Amino acid sequence: MPKVILIDTSRCTACRGCQIACKEWNELPANKTYQVGWGSHQNPKDLNVNNYKVVRFSERLDNGVVRWNFFPDQCRHCDIAxxxxxxxxxxxxxxxxxxxxxxxxxxxxxxxxxxxxxxxxxxxxxxxxxxxxxxxxxxxxxxxxNDRIHAGMPPACVKTCPTGAMQFGEREDMLALGKARLAALRKDWPDAMLADPESVNVVYLLIDKPENYYKYSVAQxxxxxxxxxxxxxxxxxxxxxxxx
CATH class of the missing domain: 3.30.70.20 (Alpha-Beta Plaits)
Known part of the structure; x- marks a missing residue:
């Protein structure tokens, strides 16, 4: 049975520990990045050959209240890729x-x-x-x-996450955990959803509408x-x- 990473965005604080852990484990070089001039704390701007994971920042006004949505973007490892x-x-x-x-x-x-x-x-x-x-x-x-998983270790991003936003395990167990968490969150967040849970092995739990995270947060x-x-x-x- 495939393994699944479950990412609960309601618990993500954009600490970017997962992003750094990914770079360190894969020994990826640094990028020259600039925060000034494009109006976001996100850094770098996008995925690239030196960043397999990027925590995306989305800021918007909701009835006069500033809302921040954080989205640790990466490959979803589709069942049919x-x-x-x-x-x-x-x-x-x-x-x-x-x-x-x-x-x-x-x-x-x-x-x-x-x-x-x-x-x-x-x-x-x-x-x-x-x-x-x-x-x-x-x-x-x-x-x-994949090398860590075969050695009996969780992915580096999951191991590093300090808030429990990322969980890793057997597909059946992670989907059950995601559905239970979703049921609890929908009491306060009616738009909460699991993103494409039946076709990917990196499943996101979103508490806002997908378009309020990132254009490709769900399949396009x-x-x-x-x-x-x-x-x-x-x-x-x-x-x-x-x-x-």
């Missing part, structure tokens, strides 16, 4: 899924994707996650600390009458057919 479905059509096993954990992993083979192919992969992601290192050509994102796929899983599965068919 669009990036993998598209990538398989070009280079097999450049993007793989760990059977034990459910983590979606980018291998060194991703250097073989052209810029145009990368853009297809990125556009297919309903959460706008994949990034490309312009120096090496490799694709980069969160790997769910226009799926119409199909389920999300059906929609994502169709992405691979034209590419696999071409290879055949």
């Amino acid at each position: 669009p990036c993998k479905e598209i990538g398989d059509g070009y280079i097999e096993e450049a993007i793989v899924q760990d059977e034990k954990t459910g983590a979606i992993l980018y291998t060194p083979k991703t250097k073989g994707f052209s810029k145009e192919q990368f853009e297809e992969i990125r556009e297919a992601c309903p959460y706008n996650v994949p990034r490309r290192d312009e120096k090496t050509g490799m694709l980069a994102k969160c790997d769910m600390c 796929a226009n799926i119409g009458p199909m389920t999300k899983q059906q929609f994502l599965a169709t992405l691979a068919r034209p590419f696999k057919a071409m290879k055949a």
Whole structure:
């Protein structure tokens, strides 16, 4: 059964401990960042090849009251991953899924994707996650600390979180915990929801409307009458057919 990270945004204080822990564990270099001039405490502005996790800040007025929403953004490790479905059509096993954990992993083979192919992969992601290192050509994102999980440890971000906003465990247990927490929060936050719980392995509990967090806080796929899983599965068919 896949592992799940449950992120309860009601408990997130934007300390950014998870963001730093991710950089430290993955030995990612620092970015040159600037807070002055764009009106936000968020730093850096976006995910990049040196930041697999970014705590997003959203500030708004709600009936004259300033509301802050914090969103620790990262790869959702989809059960059916669009990036993998598209990538398989070009280079097999450049993007793989760990059977034990459910983590979606980018291998060194991703250097073989052209810029145009990368853009297809990125556009297919309903959460706008994949990034490309312009120096090496490799694709980069969160790997769910797959090495730590196999060693019996939780992801670094979960281990570091001081408020319990991040929990990690078996899918069934985490979804049960999320649903129980959701029921309690809805008494004060009627818009509270679990974001795409049936199709991803990083599940967010939101207490506000998704658009008040971040554009891609929930899947942005226009799926119409199909389920999300059906929609994502169709992405691979034209590419696999071409290879055949």
